Amino acid sequence: MRILFLTLAVLLTPLPLAARDVAGRFDYYVLALSWQPTWCSTTGDDRDAPECRDGTARDFSVHGLWPQYERGWPQDCTTPERDPSRRESAAMADVMGSGGLAWYQWKKHGRCSGLSAAGYYDATRQAAEGIVIPPELDDLARDVAAPPAVIEEAFLEANPDLDADGVTIACRDGALTEVRICLTRDLEPRTCAPDARRDCDAPRLLIEAVR
Numbered sequence: 001m002r003i004l005f006l007t008l009a010v011l012l013t014p015l016p017l018a019a020r021d022v023a024g025r026f027d028y029y030v031l032a033l034s035w036q037p038t039w040c041s042t043t044g045d046d047r048d049a050p051e052c053r054d055g056t057a058r059d060f061s062v063h064g065l066w067p068q069y070e071r072g073w074p075q076d077c078t079t080p081e082r083d084p085s086r087r088e089s090a091a092m093a094d095v096m097g098s099g100g101l102a103w104y105q106w107k108k109h110g111r112c113s114g115l116s117a118a119g120y121y122d123a124t125r126q127a128a129e130g131i132v133i134p135p136e137l138d139d140l141a142r143d144v145a146a147p148p149a150v151i152e153e154a155f156l157e158a159n160p161d162l163d164a165d166g167v168t169i170a171c172r173d174g175a176l177t178e179v180r181i182c183l184t185r186d187l188e189p190r191t192c193a194p195d196a197r198r199d200c201d202a203p204r205l206l207i208e209a210v211r
Contacts, residue, residue, distance in 0.1 A: 024114020
């Protein structure tokens with residue numbers, strides 16, 4: 001009986017992160033596009049974030065390009081690649097809002113990609129440039145409310161290569177927070193694994209106007 005318990009304990013003990021999360025070992029990416037006005041209202045304004053000032057005209061910003069497993073995701077991997085310089089991170093502000101976010105995303109997710117820092121930033125930019133923002137949301141001039149399914153459909157119409165199971169609408173407190181798009185390792189559209197496919201279940205979402 002004691003041997004059986006010991007065997008079960010070994011089998012049920014999670015592998016250490018170092019054994020599970022290996023740089024370059026993942027199945028696909030999630031491109032997370034953050035609705036900047038919501039982030040500013042909930043977080044950025046309190047930080048006096050420059051990307052939240054009036055006149056910046058930001059709608060979606062890249063939150064991150066996240067390596068994923070078919071179930072779960074790696075993070076904080078060890079990599080032989082050097083970290084990006086401050087200048088390299090700052091150069092991502094046009095798509096990510098700030099160099100600080102770019103650095104954080106490299107540290108948490110980019111190191112797991114197996115790419116160099118420059119390669120990861122290039123992949124992030126390429127992934128973002130491959131997605132067309134629906135005209136209904138581009139530089140939105142006033143607050144509107146819409147069901148999550150309508151937001152998803154707008155992305156599908158603007159990007160015919162996307163599939164409904166490859167686009168996820170995220171929300172918080174009744175407001176649109178992110179649109180997440182699943183991509184292959186070659187940055188081509190694909191369906192999301194079940195754990196990344198949970199759409200917001202709110203009936204309608206506030207979509208704040210672009211500043």
